[in-house]
Amino acid sequence: MNTPQKWLRLLIDENCSFQQLLAKLTKAFNCTFTYKNDSGIAKAKLDDFTIIIHDKIDRTFDIVLNPSYILTFMITEDKSPNYHVEKHIQTTLTNHSIIYQHSQTKDHAYPIELPFWQAPNDDLVIKSKGDALTAYCRIWYKPAKYSKFTGIFQFSNVWAMRFERNKQYAYYSHCDGDDFNTCYWIIPESSWLEQLKNERQSHFPEWQHYDRGDYWHYIIQSDSFYVEVIAKQLKISKKQLKGIF
Template identity: 70%
Template sequence: MKKDMAYAIELPYWQAPNDDIVLKSKGDSLTAFFKIWNSSAKYSVFTGIFDFSYVWAMRYERNKNLSYYIPREDDDFRACYWIVKDSSWLEKLKIERSSFFPEWDKYDIGEYYHYIIQSDSFYVEIIAKDLKISRKKLTGIF
């Protein structure tokens, strides 16, 4: 398997492609809110929600080089997020953590994943144990 290859996973909702997301963090949780389309350029009354739990790290970057994302022409997804199966970033974090807390993995049970979500002009990369995707009628988010 090629290191840092990201695989697209279809979202259950059509994330509006030209809109920004709103990020909210508290403790080790990160929530990203996104606008949903019902059909092309027709907004839903619902707001999409990415709920990440047990977040270890997060970064976002404008104008990201897409070199490790599989070209998406092979699918018909209207919207997706990505998982990096063999993440060098996650590997680096584990090595760094082991250098000052050698037995951390005996206490921090569970698997971490490298997720990527997209906003209009940037990518948000999250190392977390869990992701739940939902939608709700919300006001005042955007």
């Protein structure tokens, strides 16, 4: 989990139903989509990437959520260079007459499933030392039943951290409906990180010569707060610990 995955986010404007679009993509990529009724999300996992499709219609209320279908490709980390995979995806869509456009990815957060069930409505315990930050969370092993394990988020090479509450950010859209219990988020194109880089550049023009490596904008959730961290690396694990909570 050293380097976040690569995302390719496209918009599909075709005048067809969600099921018709799924049929087209199934044929195009020779894959099988998993789909829960009324979830509005379908997924298919291939060797090189995972396809995630968000419906533009909420059938529970029969309203249009977005003007387009949102098509996200999560490219497998060890597939390098990624542009070959991207080219294959784009060529496949074009060959099957599926019209797409690149979406505006600025400040869009991509949810990633956690390897454990983070207990909802519980606070994180956060500790920091130097440029390392560690957050601990309680875990459920089944609904409302706490596990003996503690979830651990270990951030290294931390640049900045903030708490956000009671704000409506566009980059939190399309996260709540995903079909896994708990997740964290990554924002590949972050305005906050861009602002930090520009500010640092104005004071230390050559800072990138000695501060090597990529920074990422991560989001984890406490009870009523989003905890946002700019760091180079996030390691997620679980252990049996005493005295944390």
